[in-house]
Amino acid sequence: MSDFPKFVEFREEGPREGFQIEKKIYPIEERIELIDMLSETGLKRIQVGSFVSPKYVPQMADTGELFQRIKRKPGVNYTSLWLNDKGFRKALTAHEVDIDPRLLFYPSEAFAQSNNNCSSAEMREKQRDWVRLYKEEGYTVDAAYVMTAFGCNLEGPIPQERILDDFRFILQLCEEENIPVPILVVADTMGWGNPEAVKRMIGALRELAPEARIGMHIHDTRGLGIANVYAALSMGVDMFESSVAGLGGCPFAGHGHARAAGNVCTEDAVFLCHELGIETGIDLDKLIAAAVKAEEIIGVPLMGRVMHTGGLDKYRKSL
């Protein structure tokens, strides 16, 4: 009935998502310590920061320095985000950035406009330019993201067919440009997904691209994050982007002292996998220690659950 993968890859976005969203700039030493702790957990890909305009995102201005100062663990990829050609050039010339070329699709017209100041269709065409730019630099596309795949705060519900249409475009683009199909990432950018919608979307995407690897970027905005991970796992999804301790929640959303949830919490999702018998290569206790460190840095309670209680292995072992 279900099609759980044997092994699931988690890609850690906490160091970028978590600190980019905060108004405060946290000491670089603290962020280095967190990344170094994450390096020891078994995670194989950590997004360290973002090469974006220091004018608009001052929190990420020291991303280059971060790449110089973190302690690299062999086998771990240290990646970064960029949003334009200039950012990509910065990543290329910065100290040992593991380049993971991405394509980004914006099926929500309103979100395309507000985020990129161009239409959905224009963003599509720009992705062709990215493919060529990556090629020129000797890279192939690692992952292609279709954003707001379950709906958008700015645009409202988005029909599944519209999402699938972007994925069709991706497959066609790969054929035209003669590159391998990247990981197809269904991104629930604004936390609109529910487990049944996830199943329907992944099922339809599998029909469209039976050979492709499918990943998900999940936000836990409305509490369904882990249920959505579970639904995706049951459909064979084996790559998730997530944030340690749930870093990345919006500190000022909601009601005063409370925080809105952001990316789905890495250690809660890892705990789910382990309880389901799915391997992740991650040491949950070490990951929990990193989550606790993240909470210490931010200085307010974070939304992760298992970080505040611990997993179950200690009870199983001791009894």
Place this chain on the structure above:
Amino acid sequence: MSDFPKFVEFREEGPREGFQIEKKIYPIEERIELIDMLSETGLKRIQVGSFVSPKYVPQMADTGELFQRIKRKPGVNYTSLWLNDKGFRKALTAHEVDIDPRLLFYPSEAFAQSNNNCSSAEMREKQRDWVRLYKEEGYTVDAAYVMTAFGCNLEGPIPQERILDDFRFILQLCEEENIPVPILVVADTMGWGNPEAVKRMIGALRELAPEARIGMHIHDTRGLGIANVYAALSMGVDMFESSVAGLGGCPFAGHGHARAAGNVCTEDAVFLCHELGIETGIDLDKLIAAAVKAEEIIGVPLMGRVMHTGGLDKYRKSL
């Protein structure tokens, strides 16, 4: 493939679970206001407090007064907890308590001893006495709980067969005492459950008691609460006990300023149901307002998600 119910009943435990666990005693006026707000949400059963020893649980000493001062909404049941004969008598003589007779089973030997100072088997036999006592007072048993149904921090993992054995005992007891089978409640008292374990347990219980109504009491201790609700829904479970805002988390567990999660969060679970097209009779916006009130009372961020962002209807309606 799945067997979602059309309508799900939520039984609200926040006012008891939430304040019983705190060291502080919150002003009765505040708790009355919260209960009155909950009464307006569409919830049909609210556990107001607990008739237990005021020496050991001073937070619940004014439960009798609460029952006198809350504003009753027609159609809503205002219930309470009791743990012994004396507590039950107090509930019977207090001001308009809606009596919901319960049976409690402790398959974990260690938990039975620590909570009740007697063995698992002795607790079983005591339930027979409760059935008779309820009968004498003119009540039939409403629900029978098997605690720590997925494992116990004190005892470790508990085989499913041991849990089913308690349910078998319940069915036999009902036959012997010639009473209707109550709601069979699978209680994940310590947050050991995962969605697959939930499916296995509910599936086995359905085979055992095909005609019985099955409910769940779910704790979100390790982040799998909503995924477990989803799994239970897919098996047709149509009654859940939960807490508004996730009230009931342990304020002192974990790492200093952070809180461990307690009961699964009512409004997040209600949001899940609505997104799945399952009716609850509950107004999500009103429930979120009550959750925000609960957070104001406690004065620290609570673990609920959708209370900090709101649901999706506003986007659907306005666009």
